[in-house]
Amino acid sequence: MIQIDPRSSTPIYEQIIHKLKELCFKGVLKPGDKLPSVREMSAMIITNPNTVSKAYKELERQGIIETLRGRGTFVSESARKTIDEGKIDMIKEQLKPLIIDAFYAGVDFEQIKQWIEEIKEEIGSETNARN
Amino acid sequence: MIQIDPRSSTPIYEQIIHKLKELCFKGVLKPGDKLPSVREMSAMIITNPNTVSKAYKELERQGIIETLRGRGTFVSESARKTIDEGKIDMIKEQLKPLIIDAFYAGVDFEQIKQWIEEIKEEIGSETNARN
Amino acid sequence: MIQIDPRSSTPIYEQIIHKLKELCFKGVLKPGDKLPSVREMSAMIITNPNTVSKAYKELERQGIIETLRGRGTFVSESARKTIDEGKIDMIKEQLKPLIIDAFYAGVDFEQIKQWIEEIKEEIGSETNARN
Amino acid sequence: MIQIDPRSSTPIYEQIIHKLKELCFKGVLKPGDKLPSVREMSAMIITNPNTVSKAYKELERQGIIETLRGRGTFVSESARKTIDEGKIDMIKEQLKPLIIDAFYAGVDFEQIKQWIEEIKEEIGSETNARN
DNA sequence: GTGGTCTAGACCACG
DNA sequence: GTGGTCTAGACCACC
Numbered sequence: 067m068i069q070i071d072p073r074s075s076t077p078i079y080e081q082i083i084h085k086l087k088e089l090c091f092k093g094v095l096k097p098g099d100k101l102p103s104v105r106e107m108s109a110m111i112i113t114n115p116n117t118v119s120k121a122y123k124e125l126e127r128q129g130i131i132e133t134l135r136g137r138g139t140f141v142s143e144s145a146r147k148t149i150d151e152g153k154i155d156m157i158k159e160q161l162k163p164l165i166i167d168a169f170y171a172g173v174d175f176e177q178i179k180q181w182i183e184e185i186k187e188e189i190g191s192e193t194n195a196r197n
Numbered sequence: 198m199i200q201i202d203p204r205s206s207t208p209i210y211e212q213i214i215h216k217l218k219e220l221c222f223k224g225v226l227k228p229g230d231k232l233p234s235v236r237e238m239s240a241m242i243i244t245n246p247n248t249v250s251k252a253y254k255e256l257e258r259q260g261i262i263e264t265l266r267g268r269g270t271f272v273s274e275s276a277r278k279t280i281d282e283g284k285i286d287m288i289k290e291q292l293k294p295l296i297i298d299a300f301y302a303g304v305d306f307e308q309i310k311q312w313i314e315e316i317k318e319e320i321g322s323e324t325n326a327r328n
Numbered sequence: 329m330i331q332i333d334p335r336s337s338t339p340i341y342e343q344i345i346h347k348l349k350e351l352c353f354k355g356v357l358k359p360g361d362k363l364p365s366v367r368e369m370s371a372m373i374i375t376n377p378n379t380v381s382k383a384y385k386e387l388e389r390q391g392i393i394e395t396l397r398g399r400g401t402f403v404s405e406s407a408r409k410t411i412d413e414g415k416i417d418m419i420k421e422q423l424k425p426l427i428i429d430a431f432y433a434g435v436d437f438e439q440i441k442q443w444i445e446e447i448k449e450e451i452g453s454e455t456n457a458r459n
Numbered sequence: 460m461i462q463i464d465p466r467s468s469t470p471i472y473e474q475i476i477h478k479l480k481e482l483c484f485k486g487v488l489k490p491g492d493k494l495p496s497v498r499e500m501s502a503m504i505i506t507n508p509n510t511v512s513k514a515y516k517e518l519e520r521q522g523i524i525e526t527l528r529g530r531g532t533f534v535s536e537s538a539r540k541t542i543d544e545g546k547i548d549m550i551k552e553q554l555k556p557l558i559i560d561a562f563y564a565g566v567d568f569e570q571i572k573q574w575i576e577e578i579k580e581e582i583g584s585e586t587n588a589r590n
Numbered sequence: 591g592t593g594g595t596c597t598a599g600a601c602c603a604c605g
Numbered sequence: 606g607t608g609g610t611c612t613a614g615a616c617c618a619c620c
Contacts, residue, residue, distance in 0.1 A: 077610060077611085078610085078611075079610080079611090083294075084293075087294065087297050088293070088297055091300060103592065104592080105591095105592085105593095113611080114612050114613070114614095115593095115613095117610085117611065119593070119594080120610090122593085123593095132335055134334050134592090134620090135334065135592080135618090135620065136591075136619045137334075137592065137593095137619095137620065138592060138593085139592085148303065149303040150302055150303075153298075153302045154299070154302050154303075157295060157298055157299050157304075158312060160295055161295060161312060162215070162219070162316055163214075163215035163219070164288055164292060164295070165313065165316055166215070166218050166219055166320075167284075167288055168285070168288050169222065170222075170259070170261075171280065171281055171284045171288065172281075173285060173288075175313065175317055178313055179310055179313060181289060181292060182296065182306065182313070185292070185293055185296055186306055189297075203527050203528065204525055204527065208528060208603075208604060208605090209528060209604080210604080210605085245605045246605095247605065248605055251605090338553075339619060339620090340619080340620075341619080341620090345556075346555070346556035346559070349559050349560070349563070350555070350559055353559050353562065376620045378619090378620065379619080379620060382619090382620095392563075411564065412564050412565075415560075416561070416565075416566060419564065420574060423574060424477075424578055425476075425477040425480065425481070426553055426554060426557070427575065427578055428480050428481055428484050428582075429480075429550055430547070430550050431484060432480070433542065433547050434541065434542035434543075434547075435550075437575065437579055441575060444558065444568065444571055444572060444575070447554070447555055447558055448568055451559075470594080471595080472595080472596090496607065497607080497608065498606095498607085498608095506596080507596060507598070507599095508599095508608095509597075509598090510595085510596065512608075513596095515608085516608095516609095526607085527607090528603095528607080528608080529603085529605035529607050529608075530604095530606090530607065530608095531606090531608085532607085591620085592618100592619075592620075593618090593619085594616105594618080595618100596614105596616080596617100597613100597615080597616105598612100598614090598615105599611105599612085600610100600611080600612080601610085601611080601612105602608105602609080602611100603607100603608090603609080603610100604608085
């Protein structure tokens, strides 16, 4: 289901968050779908259950998923689209050095825009339906 | 000269790297310009000298700056534009979750492209000359 | 009859207890009234019968309701008003962090007192008769 | 500094949160004060560092405290008083069953109001200065 | 079965 | 020194 790289410098729990968010956003995971239990997921990606739990809790805090007591964890019916200015600024702040790095690696503006396009394609057709 | 946020979750040494790279890229810092010494810089931004030193070392490794023993640290004559595929993949990898987060924060594709445009504007006129 | 939120962090059985206590206190449920059977209730609020059973048992332990074997569950004739010091301390203990949280959420003392007033209103006219 | 009851049903990390919030609110801990390090605190209250860490992170998420990388954890300069409607509703939701329980334990409205008064006294004089 | 809490201990990045 | 991450395993409440 999802792939984790234990050697990556980005923490495992963040990788899980990223991957699941992506799947939710793409529509592979639809609202109401049940996620693997903490134990199942930890077995699948060969990590400690605590690590998965941490990821799930953060995703819940962000409103992407929700847990029903004793029943499991599910994709939320509708991800709230709070237009959070602070969050947006934070993202822009992270975006800038990334783009500058890209330039130093020999990428130009047009190519970057094309990357965005690629990501759009990859996320794809489901997106329109969802929003 | 540069502003650091000690509360940020991004390490201080990385913030220094980002800021200096940005200044170099914008052309505020031109090839041959002398950077403040590690001590001066650490006094300016109120951090441990080791932190500044770490940032300088990394910038040197990336070819952005050079240290001339006994004379100081200078902006390199020409930032080498190594087209490093690995680096590019890494950047793309970091870009994706950022963009997905942006969507969840209520930003759409067009706005993101506009951000890129804004960053381009901000970096400004020197850019064309350099590329 | 009663509404349960399966997403809430407070356990379902506790929610049932709270709601039924509230109804008893308001006078909607009067002494001698028959409660839905465990099965009926669990069907109504879509939970596991065990969960309802647990709530009923706890309410019985507190003297709010009584089960007459083979006949069903009923609201007790008179809720005993055991002045339980331990219980009171426990409640005060729980009250304090709640009020501090309220302050941090921007509520002041007067508003909190008004909340109490509101709850009093909501519980309403029957109360005087019962006390 | 703070007292924890390992037998209590409320999790240790929540007890830490409550106590520290209380101290901050009372003004015992002032903005800028350094908190004991995770290790120190865990030694003081005899728990695992992870448990303290969890409490600190939640307090940071709530804006009560902040961590400066590699330097430690400090009381925030000014606790943001976001008037969060959702939070307020949640508190009211938790308040109601508590008050009903109080009634069943033989406490009346006036006494509850007096409790609030007591808590106000206890939190005391610093409060006015802070707000 | 589910997730939530906690312990004991380890390693690492950061300043 | 600081906090952040992770593991291995345990116990518990809830459904």
